[in-house]
Every structure is written in structure tokens, then in C-alpha cells.
Amino acid sequence: MEILSKLNSPVMYLISGSIVAFVALLCVVFAVRAYRAGKAIGMDTKKMKTAIVASVSFAALPSIAILLGVIALSGSLGTPWPWLRLSVIGALHYETQVAQAAAEAVGVGGLSAANMTPEAFSTIAFLMSLCIIWGMVFCTFTCKKYTSKLGTGKMAEEDGSAPQEPAKDKSGKAKNRPPLSKFADRAMTATFIGMVSTYIGSYVGKLVSGGGLLKFKGDWMPLAVAIAAFLAMGFFMWLKDKKKAAWVDSFSIAGSMLIAMAAAIFMAGLA
Amino acid sequence: MTTEDKQKYFEEYNNNTHRIGRICEAAVIIMLLGAPFVIGAYLGAMPNMSAALKAFLAIGIVHLISCVVEYLIYVPMLGAGGSYLAFITGNLINMKIPCAINARDIVGAKTGTAENEIISTLSIAASSLVTIAVLALGVLMMIPLQPVLQSPVLQPAFENVVPALFGAMAYKYYKGNLNIAPVPLVLMTLLFVFVPGLIGSTSMMIIPSGAISIAIAYALYVKDWRKDHL
Numbered sequence: 001m002e003i004l005s006k007l008n009s010p011v012m013y014l015i016s017g018s019i020v021a022f023v024a025l026l027c028v029v030f031a032v033r034a035y036r037a038g039k040a041i042g043m044d045t046k047k048m049k050t051a052i053v054a055s056v057s058f059a060a061l062p063s064i065a066i067l068l069g070v071i072a073l074s075g076s077l078g079t080p081w082p083w084l085r086l087s088v089i090g091a092l093h094y095e096t097q098v099a100q101a102a103a104e105a106v107g108v109g110g111l112s113a114a115n116m117t118p119e120a121f122s123t124i125a126f127l128m129s130l131c132i133i134w135g136m137v138f139c140t141f142t143c144k145k146y147t148s149k150l151g152t153g154k155m156a157e158e159d160g161s162a163p164q165e166p167a168k169d170k171s172g173k174a175k176n177r178p179p180l181s182k183f184a185d186r187a188m189t190a191t192f193i194g195m196v197s198t199y200i201g202s203y204v205g206k207l208v209s210g211g212g213l214l215k216f217k218g219d220w221m222p223l224a225v226a227i228a229a230f231l232a233m234g235f236f237m238w239l240k241d242k243k244k245a246a247w248v249d250s251f252s253i254a255g256s257m258l259i260a261m262a263a264a265i266f267m268a269g270l271a
Numbered sequence: 272m273t274t275e276d277k278q279k280y281f282e283e284y285n286n287n288t289h290r291i292g293r294i295c296e297a298a299v300i301i302m303l304l305g306a307p308f309v310i311g312a313y314l315g316a317m318p319n320m321s322a323a324l325k326a327f328l329a330i331g332i333v334h335l336i337s338c339v340v341e342y343l344i345y346v347p348m349l350g351a352g353g354s355y356l357a358f359i360t361g362n363l364i365n366m367k368i369p370c371a372i373n374a375r376d377i378v379g380a381k382t383g384t385a386e387n388e389i390i391s392t393l394s395i396a397a398s399s400l401v402t403i404a405v406l407a408l409g410v411l412m413m414i415p416l417q418p419v420l421q422s423p424v425l426q427p428a429f430e431n432v433v434p435a436l437f438g439a440m441a442y443k444y445y446k447g448n449l450n451i452a453p454v455p456l457v458l459m460t461l462l463f464v465f466v467p468g469l470i471g472s473t474s475m476m477i478i479p480s481g482a483i484s485i486a487i488a489y490a491l492y493v494k495d496w497r498k499d500h501l
Contacts, residue, residue, distance in 0.1 A: 031396035037284040038389040041277040051374040051390045052397045059398035062366045063405035065432040089361035105326035118314035126307035126318035131331040134338035135358035140296040144289040178496035185382045190488035194481030197455035199437040202473040205463025222434040229438030256439035261428035268427035
């Protein structure tokens with residue numbers, strides 16, 4: 001276990017901590033610039049503050065879950081490296097998968113402190129970085145071109161809607177197709193509906209066929225937790241709409257998740 | 272400031288965002304790729320490149336494709352500032368994207384507008400700082416916290432964070448969109464019920480499901496537009 005004491009040494013904390021501190025600084029710089037720009041273009045500062053408060057409350061619970069990921073990985077990779085990877089760029093499901101694949105490729109079998117060697121660790125760390133940098137690479141080289149092609153960042157119309165496209169095409173003829181800019185919002189909502197449907201569908205699939213095709217012997221917990229969160233969200237929205245408790249909106253997702261997670265503990269106790 | 276002045280100001284702000292964003296992304300890429308070598312020097316063993324390449328071909332390609340898809344889908348949602356930060360700070364699907372959309376919905380900003388870009392950037396910066404703070408505090412208190420957080424009683428809660436998130440979001444997005452939601456939901460349910468092997472690749476299935484939802488939304492949008500304009 002000598003390797004673990006090296007992986008948890010002050011040098012490792014220094015390497016990871018300095019990158020985390022750099023990213024924290026970037027967040028502050030981007031936030032301050034955005035806030036100032038918002039003020040300059042006449043955005044309501046109350047709205048910007050609401051967005052910040054909502055985001056802080058939204059992030060609190062998932063952050064605790066991410067912290068659990070650090071704890072889960074710390075047994076085999078030490079604490080500083082998982083701390084860096086889950087603070088910056090990573091996600092638990094991804095990190096675990098890649099670390100496992102790297103451990104297999106380097107010949108130590110799997111993620112385990114008992115089998116870990118210095119070479120295995122540095123290879124795992126390298127692969128974890130190499131596999132996940134592509135979003136940043138694309139951003140670095142193409143984000144400017146991509147966003148200008150999309151035409152984002154235009155001032156909204158008086159009513160807050162996305163800017164209008166001209167009703168006529170280049171030849172001066174009236175367009176017989178609707179402007180795509182007005183569709184962007186619906187497209188994003190539709191993407192989210194697709195994403196949510198995929199996960200909910202997978203939870204049903206897990207229950208119905210997870211323990212054998214159509215045998216209903218699979219894991220029922222994810223679907224039960226999703227239903228609990230769905231109902232809790234319904235309750236929060238009822239409070240917001242019918243009881244005029246608008247403040248509930250900022251805490252509705254985090255609150256629903258918390259209730260559903262508490263329900264998971266309760267249901268696991270019953271099972 | 273007139274609308275034209277505001278537009279000019281925002282364009283300049285965006286150009287600077289791209290400049291700063293590119294420099295920062297490049298710096299973080301160098302740091303992340305360089306750190307394993309610095310660690311290797313400290314541990315006395317550099318990364319095994321042939322093993323890394325082998326593992327990359329096995330698993331990295333999948334992540335490369337998913338990075339492309341995420342990039343194409345999320346940049347229009349977040350705008351420039353939000354995208355640069357989101358791709359640096361990670362945890363996109365389980366936190367940053369829903370968080371930014373939630374903030375955007377609360378303040379009523381519309382996709383493609385300057386307001387949306389500002390709100391997304393603020394939201395991603397705030398949520399990233401929360402994660403960094405929680406993790407830093409957690410790591411500091413790791414030893415006394417470990418028994419509580421790893422308590423078997425709490426595990427079902429933390430193992431089900433993602434279902435809890437998607438259950439809550441389902442209500443939010445299905446309500447008011449009942450003309451779109453049933454088709455992807457039924458199709459995905461049938462797919463996972465009859466091909467349970469795909470459950471392990473759930474995130475890849477977002478692509479067809481999202482495409483179906485967008486196609487339905489577009490058909491409805493064109494129908495509504497034609498009713499009003501033709």
C-alpha cells in the first residue's frame with residue numbers, strides 16, 4: 001500500500017490543487033465578465049442574481065453526489081487525482097469506466113490499490129485526460145465559427161423573444177418556411193424531452209427486462225426514484241402555480257431530488 | 272444605450288470571450304495532459320504509451336464520438352462563455368446543462384439571445400464554483416466524513432441521484448409538451464424493454480431519441496407557423 005501513501009502525498013495535492021485553483025479562478029473571471037456585460041446591455045440585475053442563486057442551490061446536491069464519487073475512487077487512485085478529475089472536466093461514470101479500461105490495458109487487472117503500480121497509475125491518469133479533452137479541443141478550434149454560424153448572441157426582441165429573421169429571402173420573395181431562429185428554443189426543449197425519455201425508458205427496461213426478457217425481475221429502484229421525483233416536482237409546481245409561491249421555483253429541482261433520494265433510502269429499507 | 276450600441280458592445284464582449292476562452296481551454300488541456308507526466312516523474316514511472324493507445328482505441332473512441340455530439344448539442348444551448356466554461360468544468364449532463372436550462376427558464380431568457388448567453392455563463396460559473404467548494408471542503412473533511420457518507424444506509428440515495436434528476440426534469444419538460452413527449456418515451460421504453468443489452472449504452476440512445484423529439488417539434492412548429500402565416 002506504499003503506492004497509496006504516495007498518491008495521497010502533499011506533492012499530489014499540490015499538483016491537483018493548483019489546477020483546481022486555476023479553474024476556480026476562470027469561473028470567477030467568466031462570471032464577473034458576464035455580470036458586467038449583462039448590466040451594460042441593460043439586463044435586470046435581479047434576474048441575474050436569481051439565476052446565480054438558482055444555480056447555487058441546484059448544484060449543491062449533485063456536488064455532494066460527485067464528492068461521493070471522489071470517495072469511491074480514492075480507495076484505488078488516492079484522493080488528490082479523483083478530486084482534480086471530478087472538480088474539473090470529469091464525470092464519475094466516465095472516470096470509472098476509463099480508469100478501469102486503462103488498468104486492464106496496463107495489465108494490473110482492474111482498479112484496485114492492491115495491484116496499483118506507479119506506471120499503471122500514470123498511464124491511467126494520462127488516459128483519463130486524453131479521453132475527455134475533446135470537447136475542449138473542439139471549443140478551442142471551432143467554437144467561434146460554430147456560434148457565429150448559429151447566429152447566437154443577438155439582442156432579444158422587446159418581448160424577450162429571440163430576434164426575428166427577415167420575412168423575405170435574398171431574392172425578395174416572401175418565405176414560405178418559418179424562421180429557424182424561432183425554432184431554437186423549441187428544439188432545445190425537444191432535445192431535453194428526448195434525453196429524459198431515454199433515461200426513463202431505460203429505467204422501465206431495467207425493471208421489465210433487466211433480470212431476463214419480460215420477466216419483471218430487474219432493478220425497480222431507479223424507476224421508483226424517478227417516479228418519486230416526478231411527483232415531488234408536481235407538488236412544487238402546484239405550490240408555485242396554485243399557491244403563488246414563486247420562490248419555490250429556484251429550489252424545485254434540488255428539492256425534488258432530495259425528496260426522491262430520501263424515498264430511495266426508505267424504499268431500500270422496505271425491500 | 273440604443274439597441275444597436277448594445278449589440279455592438281455584446282459583439283465585442285463575445286469576441287473577447289472567444290479570445291479568453293481559447294487561451295484558457297488550451298492552458299487547461301496542457302495542464303491535464305501534462306499532469307500525468309509530472310506525476311510520473313514524481314512516482315518514478317512515466318505513462319505507458321502503448322497501453323494508453325490500446326485502451327484509447329477500446330474506449331476512447333466512444334468518448335470521442337460522445338464529445339462531438341455533446342459539443343454540437345450543447346454549444347447552441349449555452350452560447351460562447353457558457354460553452355468554454357462547461358467543457359472545462361465537466362459534469363455536463365448530470366449538472367451543468369440542466370442547471371443552465373433551469374436558470375434560463377426561471378429568468379425567461381430565450382435560446383440564441385445575448386441574455387441567454389449571460390445567464391448560461393453565470394449559471395455554469397456559479398454551479399462550478401459550488402462543486403469546487405463542496406469537493407474542496409469534502410476532501411478536507413474526508414476522514415471524519417467518510418463513515419457518514421459511506422454509510423450503507425445512505426447508499427441507495429446516492430446511487431439514485433441520476434434517476435432523481437431525470438424524474439424531476441420529466442415533470443418539468445413533459446408538462447406543456449404532451450404533444451411531443453409520448454413518442455420518444457414509448458419508443459425508448461420499447462427499445463430498452465426488448466433490447467435490454469442497450470441499457471449499458473443509454474447515453475448513446477439520447478441521439479436518436481433527441482432527433483425524433485426535434486423532428487416532431489419541428490413538424491408541429493411548421494404546422495403552427497403555416498396556420499398563422501399562409
